[in-house]
Amino acid sequence: MAQEEFDMSDQKPILVTGAAGRVGAVGRTVTELLLEKGKKVRAMVRKEDDRSLALREMGAEVVTGDLLDLDAMHRVVEGCEVMYFGMSVSDLYLAATINAACVAKHHGVKAFVNMSQMTLSQMSITETTDSPQHKLHWLAEQALDWSGLPVIHLRPTVFLEGFFMMFSSQSVKQFDQIRLPFGRGKTSPVAAEDVARVVVELLVNPQPHIGKTYHLTGPHSDNMDFYAGEYSKALERPITYQDIAVGPWREKLLERGLPLHLVNHLTTMADLHRAGRYDRMSSDVFDLTGQAPVSVQDFVRKNATAFTASKPSPNETPHAQTSDTDQHKNDR
Known part of the structure; x- marks a missing residue:
C-alpha cells in the first residue's frame, strides 16, 4: 500500500474539515489515523478550544x-x-459545500473526499424524502459532480453513535429498554470509526477511487428486536426494544431545543426506518479497509458504561438523569 499511496500527500498536508469533533467522531478520528500513518494533516476547526489544543498535541497543523x-x-x-x-x-450545508468546492477547484485540489448520506441512493430528480438535509445532500452531490472536481462520495447509513447510543443510552440505563420510533423496520448501523478508516484509505490513495461512490453499512441488517438481543449479550442483562410513536418523540426533541432543521431530519429518518427504507447492506467497508465493520454487540460492549447506571455510594444523593436529547444538545 505504501508504494501505491498518492505521492503528493506525503509532501503536502491533507486537509480534514470538521476535525474538532467529539472523541470518536469521524473528522477527529481521521486526523488521528492519518497522523499515526505519519501523514501531515491540516485540521480545520471553527474555534480554538481544548479540542483544537488536543489536535495540536497530536501533531496536526490546526487552522481556524x-x-x-x-x-x-x-x-x-x-x-x-x-x-x-x-x-x-x-440548513447551511449546501452553501458550505459549494463554497468549499469553489475554493478547492481554484487551488487545484486533486482529490475531494465528500461525506454524504446513504439515503441518496434512493433519491433522484423525481424522488426525494421529507428531510431537508437529505435534499441538501442530494443537491450538493449534483453540484460536486458538475464542478469537474476529482470527487469521491461516501454514503454511510445511520451511525451507531447517534440513535443507538446518544438517543438510547438513558432508556437502556434506566429501564433496560431501547426506546426508538423505528417500528419493525430493519437497519444496518455503522460505527464512526469504520467510516473514518474508509476515509483514511481514500485520502492516502485517492486516485483509483476518483469519480466513485461508496456505501458504508455495518455487518448486519435486522430489526430492533434483534439488536435488543445484541445489547443483552453485550451488557449481560436483558434489554428489550420498545417501539414509540414518532410524533411525541419529535415533540420531545423540539422541547429540548434542538434546531427545527435537525429535528425534521431525524423525524424523517425515523419514518424511513418504519417504512423499511434503511434495510441496506454493502461490503464496501471491508472491501476498502480489509477489516470487518464493528457489530452492534461489539460497539455496545465497548461503550458499556454509557448504558449502565452507576451505583451511588451510601452517602451520595441521587441526581436527576439527563435525557438522551439533552446529551445530544450538549454535544452539538
Missing part, C-alpha cells in the same frame, strides 16, 4: 475558519491537494 467564509477557506485549502469535506446537519 468557517466553511461559509470565502477568505478563511482560501487560507485553509491553499497548499493542500487532498481534502476531506464533512459537515454536521445544518
Whole structure:
C-alpha cells in the first residue's frame, strides 16, 4: 500500500474539515489515523478550544475558519491537494459545500473526499424524502459532480453513535429498554470509526477511487428486536426494544431545543426506518479497509458504561438523569 499511496500527500498536508469533533467522531478520528500513518494533516476547526489544543498535541497543523467564509477557506485549502469535506446537519450545508468546492477547484485540489448520506441512493430528480438535509445532500452531490472536481462520495447509513447510543443510552440505563420510533423496520448501523478508516484509505490513495461512490453499512441488517438481543449479550442483562410513536418523540426533541432543521431530519429518518427504507447492506467497508465493520454487540460492549447506571455510594444523593436529547444538545 505504501508504494501505491498518492505521492503528493506525503509532501503536502491533507486537509480534514470538521476535525474538532467529539472523541470518536469521524473528522477527529481521521486526523488521528492519518497522523499515526505519519501523514501531515491540516485540521480545520471553527474555534480554538481544548479540542483544537488536543489536535495540536497530536501533531496536526490546526487552522481556524468557517466553511461559509470565502477568505478563511482560501487560507485553509491553499497548499493542500487532498481534502476531506464533512459537515454536521445544518440548513447551511449546501452553501458550505459549494463554497468549499469553489475554493478547492481554484487551488487545484486533486482529490475531494465528500461525506454524504446513504439515503441518496434512493433519491433522484423525481424522488426525494421529507428531510431537508437529505435534499441538501442530494443537491450538493449534483453540484460536486458538475464542478469537474476529482470527487469521491461516501454514503454511510445511520451511525451507531447517534440513535443507538446518544438517543438510547438513558432508556437502556434506566429501564433496560431501547426506546426508538423505528417500528419493525430493519437497519444496518455503522460505527464512526469504520467510516473514518474508509476515509483514511481514500485520502492516502485517492486516485483509483476518483469519480466513485461508496456505501458504508455495518455487518448486519435486522430489526430492533434483534439488536435488543445484541445489547443483552453485550451488557449481560436483558434489554428489550420498545417501539414509540414518532410524533411525541419529535415533540420531545423540539422541547429540548434542538434546531427545527435537525429535528425534521431525524423525524424523517425515523419514518424511513418504519417504512423499511434503511434495510441496506454493502461490503464496501471491508472491501476498502480489509477489516470487518464493528457489530452492534461489539460497539455496545465497548461503550458499556454509557448504558449502565452507576451505583451511588451510601452517602451520595441521587441526581436527576439527563435525557438522551439533552446529551445530544450538549454535544452539538
